[in-house]
Amino acid sequence: MSEYLSEEERRAIRESFARLLAKHCTESDVRRLIATPEGYDRDLWRRMADMGVLGLLVDPTYGGSGAGAVELESLMEEAGAALLPGPLLSSGVLGSSLFSACTDDGVRLRLLPGLASGDTIAxxxxxxxxxxxxxxxxxxxxxxxxxxxxxxxxxxxxxxxxxxxxxxxxxxxxxxxxxxxxxxxxxxxxxxxxxxxxxxxxxxxxxxxxxxxxxxxxxDESALEQAMNLARIALAGEQAGAARRVLDGTVEYIRTRVQFGRPVGGFQAIKHMAADLLLEVESATSVARQAASAFDEGDADSNELISLAAFACADAFVQTASSAIQMHGGIGFTWDHWAHLYWRRARADAQLFGGADFYRDRYLAAKESRNAK
Amino acid sequence: MQSNDSDDAIDPLRAEVRGWLDEHWDASARKPAHDFGIGWRRLVVDAGWAAPRWPEQWGGRGLSDDDALVVEEEFNRVGAPGCGQDRSHVSANTLLTFGTDTLKHEALFRLIAEEITTCLLYSEPGAGSDLAAVRTRADWNGEHWVIKGHKIWTSGARTAEYGLLLARTDWDRPKHKGLSFFFVPMKQPGIDIKPIHQITGDSHFNEVFLDDVVVPASNLLGELNEGWKVLLVGLAYERLIMGEGIGERKQGSSKDDHNRADLISMARDAGLLKDSVFRRDLAQVLAYRQLNELNVARAKMELGRDKSSPLMSMSKLAMSRILHEEARIMTKMLGAASLLDGEPHEAAADVNYRAANAYMTSIGGGTDQIQRNIIGEQVLGLPREQEADRHIPFRDSRSVTG
Missing domain, CATH: 2.40.110.10 (Butyryl-CoA Dehydrogenase, subunit A, domain 2)
Incomplete structure (x- = not known):
């Protein structure tokens, strides 16, 4: 957790980021960007920089906020919920943390301010x-x-x-x-x-x-691993936030979609799917946040929690997004419906940085070595 | 974040509790400082610490939730029992809220001093998931209530002083609206208790047969025919406690909680830790438990802030999966040895017990399917289940007509 940001400041930046995305990263914005060769919104990128999102992990010496994994995870929940397209994970997480770990101050001075201001993308x-x-x-x-x-x-x-x-x-x-x-x-x-x-x-x-x-x-390899850990935490936050948004939208639909004279959410076949998804979404949120805080605190179990977050959040997002299509029925099978956009992101996120089974194995290995101690 | 503990003067309430405990409790020996001539818990009740949120008239101190937590913290700090009954004692809280003064004078202090116990007379053979379909009847004979019926899944029936009973008092009203709630004195003729032989081989639960059992007018809780409301308040308290027990029913928890399986060691002994397919399976089972622990921890944090978290209602459902899955993977590790059972085959007996006992959590206290209804309806706001007999006189329900 950041030593630079108070709890109020943390909440405030998340809320303003959510407002920014609600305004500039709606479903129709996402669809518009998909059709462009660039694929992301440069204006939004600039605004994110002004808000401190791009320089979140960058030390204040180099123009950033000096925040940690806890703040990163929190913002990524919002980014995931909005299906934000763009190089946030590449530049704002992996790029920032690698440059920050570089021992040559000249490199840091030359590159980090640009990453934080959005002028440079890594x-x-x-x-x-x-x-x-x-x-x-x-x-x-x-x-x-x-x-x-x-x-x-x-x-x-x-x-x-x-x-x-x-x-x-x-x-x-x-x-x-x-x-x-x-x-x-x-x-x-x-x-x-x-x-x-x-x-x-x-x-x-x-x-x-x-x-x-x-x-x-x-x-070296361990610096790479640290940067990867931050990326895993960010991705877990994105997955948890996106899964929650998908569940919210799906619950809204099954509350209002009427068949057989009543809302389909009143049928246990659907209602029980929703209840099971809520458990997955809440679990994903809990573990993504706990992994972030363990990372910041340097806890002995942080590797274990990061691996757990990696597969639990990936599976939760895939399950939620897949079920959402099924629960929407025919309309969910159409290109114009939002469900498949999240489903595609879920399937992509589940492969990025390694699949769920790889992290299951890594999680168990971390538990074994902790048990042995 | 910094602690105010060391800098600021400690608040007067905390000082008072500390002072009282210093005088009455030996923290190092974890026992009362002297023989006070009465039981420790009664001493705590008389001092007003057992249920500090309660009004002074009923042995409390009228404290706010935050102040009461200060009292609990101080008791926990020195390992003294007896506090927090206003939060955790289901029947005492139900009695405080709905009981007559006569009954409160008779039972309230003995309950929170844990001198007497209660049992629950809710479920019936014909009213399991559909609890409002109870057919045990309570009729007023001009002097007292007369109870006739058949209850099931009652633990602690033999030792209980009172049974908390849900019974039908009006058959012409719809199912939820003709029920009343009673404190039934258990030590009287007409009550027949038969242990249930469970699939685990244990007998934690009983059937209770009530044949012309007599209950005084003052033992009716809440209004006549408003028993369902009383029950819901009791269930809310129970759920709070189940949440704290990581979702396991109190009755089933001791075996599972204190005897948590070390799945990794078991896998190592079985030579399975190098099998990549098995490793994934094991990791997932371990993940279920750890994820639930993280959810409960987060729920407690959120409860501390705004007093409500949807996470609590989910942990029982999560625990069902954990217990069934752990039993499954343990059976897999044991292989053919799980064919065996009994004392000569300790490992097999343990695993087979767990496999059977997991149903205590997935059926008891509302089945997984009922929990999913509750989560869907009360947390996600989905339409409630349709009940064919919800709005008709109960005597016309198929629960009665067959």
């Missing part, structure tokens, strides 16, 4: 075609070339590379995994946009054929 390439988001899934190699480095190989499922000004690349150097900075990402050759199942998510595949890069000092 994208982070973390995995290869295997899409495991694990160190063994990295398929870019970095070779020293004087003071600089040369990158060769391929990264895939790179989120919002198309919007990025700078690209951070996890690559294998002779001494282990490192993070490498490619500036002027817009003129980088070898970036191919991938067609995605979730139209609110932009992904690219990047082929590196001897690309010049700068190695960011201090960013």
């Amino acid at each position: 994208s982070v390439a973390l995995t290869g075609d295997s899409g495991t988001w694990r160190p063994d899934g990295v398929s870019v190699d970095a070779a020293p070339k004087g003071d600089a480095w040369l990158l060769t190989g391929c990264a895939s499922f790179v989120t919002w590379a198309c919007a990025a000004d700078v690209l951070l690349v996890a690559a294998r150097a002779p001494d282990g995994l490192g993070v490498f900075l490619v500036e002027d990402a817009q003129s980088l050759a070898g970036v191919t946009a991938l067609q995605t199942h979730d139209p609110t998510l932009h992904l690219s595949r990047v082929v590196f054929k001897g690309v010049d890069a700068v190695r960011l000092p201090g960013l």
